[in-house]
Amino acid sequence: MSIVWYYDFVSPFAWLQWPKVKALAASRPVTLRPILLAGLLDRHGQKGPAEIPGKREFTYRHALWRARQAGQPLRFPPAHPFNPLAALRLCIAAGTTVAATDAIFEWIWGQGNAGDSIEALAPVAARLGIDDPAAAIKDASTKTQLRAHFDAAVAENVFGVPTLSLDGRLFWGDDAHAFALACLEDPTLWDEPEMHRLATLPIGAERKA
Template identity: 30%
Template sequence: MKDIEFYFDFLSPYSYLAWNWVRQNIDKYNFSFYPVPMASLIRSYETKGPAEIEPKRNYLFKHCLRYAELKNIPFYPPHQLPFNSLYALRMALMENSGDDQFKVIDTIFMNGWGKGRDIGDEKFLAQILLQEGIDGNKLLDNVGTKEIRIALKFNLSRALGKNIFGVPTFMIGDELFWGNDSIDHLKLYLAEMDPLDKHKYEIFLEKEFTIF
């Protein structure tokens, strides 16, 4: 069974769309899940998030709606948008949720982008997790602890150390696949049918790029 690392933020609609592929293949691959704060990741590269550029943001939601419709994925804007995903990210950490991590992530994603509910509200998060048989209050109590705060920072450092620049990102070894629209490439790579021409890729890397 091949190992896949999945880096995501609940704030990212594309992370939600990619999650739908993850949940369909959860028994097929050995997934590890790494919640990361998207804003901190983007700021590390001194760039703007797509939602900070109005024309890009407007296009982004059209693109997501089209993609979701074609893939039969329920897609609604969360109750508050943008929202603070910090509580959700910390609750979803392996160091906090343990064996329930997949269920925690799935519950939060499906309630937020799948049903349009307020996943920025920490009390609501605890409530929906309790409904799934998970001690949401305990997870919520843990989010302010030093251990959990450090764990989220570690995930961010781990992502940056692997040259991850956005979410969602899938990692297989050192190979990176960014965005839910890279899933087809990911599947080919997993099937050992990667269409990448490595020689041409090396030629691109040798070019000196100038910012005009």
């Protein structure tokens, strides 16, 4: 089964799911695909939770509570939301490895450091062995790869991050990880009659644009 994880370093919930994805990757091949969440939001005409007053504050508190429940460190960076482009490109320049993903997530969410520029991420780049991070994130192949990841997400109808794709079946959010593992263990769960019925459930009312 093809297992792909789509994520953006701007998402605290991607940080919360990351240890579970690492554990999964230790036993099965998992393809890591960092993508720009803002591009998905624009494509679907949506706002992110951090762009909606009230929801923003709740989301931050909920993420912190979930981290504490899981015994996982979480410290928000100096400002949020932030532009994650440098972090995404750095990850790709470093090979999109578990080690690179881990280092960037830990820097931003484990320690609460800024991740919005290559200058802010310089210590991480040094640990990853990238001597000229500014040049690395400007490299044409790095930009092309990030775009390819986004195109792959669009092709799979990904609408948010983090999303775990199991042969194209999408599990959105850290809180859906247990559901994904259950379907990974028993793929017939997805094929139950009631699961199929939900896919064709009629829309009863629609808001006018």
